[in-house]
Amino acid sequence: MTAPVLQVCGLTVEFATRRGVARVLEDVALEIDRGQTLGVVGESGCGKSVTALAVMRLIASPPGRIVGGQVLFDGRDLLALPEREMRRVRGNRVSMIFQEPMTSLNPAYTVGDQIGETLRLHEGLSRREALARTVAMLDAVGIPAPAQRVHEYPHQFSGGMRQRVMIAMALACKPDVLIADEPTTALDVTVQAQIFDLISELRERTGTAVMLITHDMGAVAEMCDRVAVMYAGRVVETGPVRAILGDPLHPYTRGLIACAPGRRTVAPGQMLEEIPGTVPSLLERGAGCLFADRCAQAQPRCRQALPAPTVLPDGRAVQCWLHAEAA
Amino acid sequence: MSADKALPRGAAAPQAAVPGPGSPVSDAPALLRVRDLHVHFPLGGGLFGPRRVVKAVDGVSFDVRRGSTFGIVGESGSGKSTTALAVMRLVKITSGTVHLGTAEIGALEGAALQRERHRFQMVFQDPYASLNPRKRAGDAILDALNLMNVGEPGQRPARARELFLQTGLRPEQLQLFPHQFSGGQRQRIVLARALAARPELVVCDEPVSALDVAIQAQMLNLMLRLQRDFGLTYLFISHDLGVVRHVCDEVAVMYLGRIVERAGRDALFAQPLHPYTRALWSAAPSFDPDARSRRGRIRLQGDPPSPLAVPKGCRFAGRCPHAQAACKEAEPPLREVAPGHAVACHRVGEAGQVLY
Numbered sequence: 001m002t003a004p005v006l007q008v009c010g011l012t013v014e015f016a017t018r019r020g021v022a023r024v025l026e027d028v029a030l031e032i033d034r035g036q037t038l039g040v041v042g043e044s045g046c047g048k049s050v051t052a053l054a055v056m057r058l059i060a061s062p063p064g065r066i067v068g069g070q071v072l073f074d075g076r077d078l079l080a081l082p083e084r085e086m087r088r089v090r091g092n093r094v095s096m097i098f099q100e101p102m103t104s105l106n107p108a109y110t111v112g113d114q115i116g117e118t119l120r121l122h123e124g125l126s127r128r129e130a131l132a133r134t135v136a137m138l139d140a141v142g143i144p145a146p147a148q149r150v151h152e153y154p155h156q157f158s159g160g161m162r163q164r165v166m167i168a169m170a171l172a173c174k175p176d177v178l179i180a181d182e183p184t185t186a187l188d189v190t191v192q193a194q195i196f197d198l199i200s201e202l203r204e205r206t207g208t209a210v211m212l213i214t215h216d217m218g219a220v221a222e223m224c225d226r227v228a229v230m231y232a233g234r235v236v237e238t239g240p241v242r243a244i245l246g247d248p249l250h251p252y253t254r255g256l257i258a259c260a261p262g263r264r265t266v267a268p269g270q271m272l273e274e275i276p277g278t279v280p281s282l283l284e285r286g287a288g289c290l291f292a293d294r295c296a297q298a299q300p301r302c303r304q305a306l307p308a309p310t311v312l313p314d315g316r317a318v319q320c321w322l323h324a325e326a327a
Numbered sequence: 328m329s330a331d332k333a334l335p336r337g338a339a340a341p342q343a344a345v346p347g348p349g350s351p352v353s354d355a356p357a358l359l360r361v362r363d364l365h366v367h368f369p370l371g372g373g374l375f376g377p378r379r380v381v382k383a384v385d386g387v388s389f390d391v392r393r394g395s396t397f398g399i400v401g402e403s404g405s406g407k408s409t410t411a412l413a414v415m416r417l418v419k420i421t422s423g424t425v426h427l428g429t430a431e432i433g434a435l436e437g438a439a440l441q442r443e444r445h446r447f448q449m450v451f452q453d454p455y456a457s458l459n460p461r462k463r464a465g466d467a468i469l470d471a472l473n474l475m476n477v478g479e480p481g482q483r484p485a486r487a488r489e490l491f492l493q494t495g496l497r498p499e500q501l502q503l504f505p506h507q508f509s510g511g512q513r514q515r516i517v518l519a520r521a522l523a524a525r526p527e528l529v530v531c532d533e534p535v536s537a538l539d540v541a542i543q544a545q546m547l548n549l550m551l552r553l554q555r556d557f558g559l560t561y562l563f564i565s566h567d568l569g570v571v572r573h574v575c576d577e578v579a580v581m582y583l584g585r586i587v588e589r590a591g592r593d594a595l596f597a598q599p600l601h602p603y604t605r606a607l608w609s610a611a612p613s614f615d616p617d618a619r620s621r622r623g624r625i626r627l628q629g630d631p632p633s634p635l636a637v638p639k640g641c642r643f644a645g646r647c648p649h650a651q652a653a654c655k656e657a658e659p660p661l662r663e664v665a666p667g668h669a670v671a672c673h674r675v676g677e678a679g680q681v682l683y
Binding site for chain 2: 043044158159160161188189190191192193194196197215216217218219221222245255256257259260261262263266268269271272273274275276278
């Protein structure tokens with residue numbers, strides 16, 4: 001086993017709000033190997049996007065603050081780098097694509113200028129060299145007539161094509177890690193399939209590790225090797241996709257999978273399994289498990305303390321009292 | 328909220344009489360009949376050259392049986408939402424008829440339309456945009472009751488409480504403002520308001536698309552339960568095939584303003600005939616990591632064409648992996664190839680045999 005290219009440990013992030021300090025990430029641990037895809041899945045507010053932003057050091061401060069933890073990229077702690085050095089990593093070694101491509105592209109510049117800027121900045125290419133590389137990148141992500149389209153503006157592209165431009169920009173410097181935050185949520189399902197194929201194909205070709213943030217278990221099954229399930233700012237279960245989708249251990253993971261409609265195991269028209277209630281407030285976390293109030297199997301001790309994560313032989317880890325004794 | 332349990336679960340007497348999802352509804356009479364519906368939007372024109380027309384809905388016909396759920400799926404620009412708006416009389420119908428029972432709601436105007444409105448109501452995708460932020464939740468419901476003149480004025484507050492209980496909200500929440508509710512709860516308010524006038528038809532445009540999956544399950548269960556208890560008929564618009572498969576009895580697939588395939592849920596998901604339906608099914612992520620081999624997958628190239636420039640012949644031919652020269656010449660009609668299963672494709676035979 002080689003060392004993971006990206007390793008997050010103990011990551012804790014707080015945001016100051018009018019009603020107090022919300023701890024939106026607590027002790028988050030993740031790792032991705034080269035050429036692998038890690039899915040980070042959970043409901044809105046579970047901290048999956050904040051995790052990505054913390055890795056990129058893009059959390060606005062104030063109100064946000066990284067309170068503790070490490071983000072080890074190739075053994076170096078990104079959180080300890082001076083901003084000037086971080087700028088050399090960001091968009092170069094570790095890059096990111098976002099959900100809404102139109103808001104991430106600058107409408108006043110051609111797509112060629114925007115992708116080329118990355119290359120000139122990070123790789124010191126000349127304008128002409130950057131243009132040639134950009135055309136090749138657009139071609140690689142499946143944009144027809146790239147030599148013409150490189151001179152067009154974002155509004156001249158469709159939603160799917162814009163996301164391809166974003167991917168081309170993110171991959172321009174052949175990053176070691178690509179973070180994709182809900183890259184297909186705004187797209188139609190046939191276009192989503194094209195984008196997923198493209199990301200998988202590029203990953204296989206370049207060995208880039210991918211961190212795919214999504215709320216869609218179907219996308220996880222489709223794309224990922226490993227998955228981390230987040231709830232209220234913590235990773236509650238992580239492991240190989242097959243193990244987790246086939247035999248989820250944490251009651252939250254189980255609920256998340258069971259409540260999705262359209263799986264072959266649910267008869268149409270029958271009641272879906274529900275996770276009762278809604279996500280808790282992050283302002284008062286307490287010492288126990290934050291899922292306890294919604295958990296059918298909660299015991300008194302769940303509200304008092306969290307067990308240490310249990311690591312199983314199949315490579316997964318789960319943080320739940322139900323599985324704490326097993327180890 | 329788990330207050331759903333306030334509903335009389337299974338206690339409702341009409342359960343046997345009202346066909347719920349999953350039961351055969353084919354013999355129930357049609358509540359909604361849409362025939363040859365066209366909705367065209369004129370665009371620009373005048374100073375900047377010739378007038379152009381967006382043919383958002385271009386000849387759509389379907390029946391929705393009483394007590395059933397009819398789903399329309401399609402991608403952006405397919406015309407599914409415009410169809411819903413036309414049925415609701417919220418956009419101008421260019422031509423075609425819309426019957427609700429015996430009333431031709433497509434032709435009603437003014438006061439006559441207003442009088443029928445209580446029979447058909449709508450739930451939109453974004454519950455926050457559908458509620459006035461300055462109005463208490465209870466008042467939003469009272470307004471609907473007053474507007475449609477439902478029951479005696481003195482009874483209306485009690486009716487609002489009843490609606491809140493039926494949709495899994497607590498009566499004391501009637502005093503709260505929309506921002507004090509979660510997204511799922513807001514969609515419950517919108518549903519309660521839609522049900523205020525005891526409508527026969529509820530048109531739902533992506534009602535759960537903005538909700539997290541756990542909340543989505545709560546909402547879908549609520550909708551199914553209300554349908555069973557009150558014999559509601561749903562016209563259900565969604566891009567999410569999993570959701571459609573779960574709640575709909577019959578499904579129409581739309582592409583660029585037309586229905587390309589229409590069938591009962593089981594037939595459509597087990598045996599899709601139109602190449603577009605197949606592509607759509609095969610693009611949907613599967614929950615089974617072992618089923619993700621890229622082989623045998625249909626991948627469409629490019630994006631759907633603009634409804635401004637609808638191509639000649641079959642609208643899907645430009646992206647269809649099985650198109651032949653004939654497909655680009657004549658537009659295939661939607662024809663029934665098996666009982667209840669209709670498809671518009673030149674490459675499907677008379678008896679539904681796939682010729683590609």
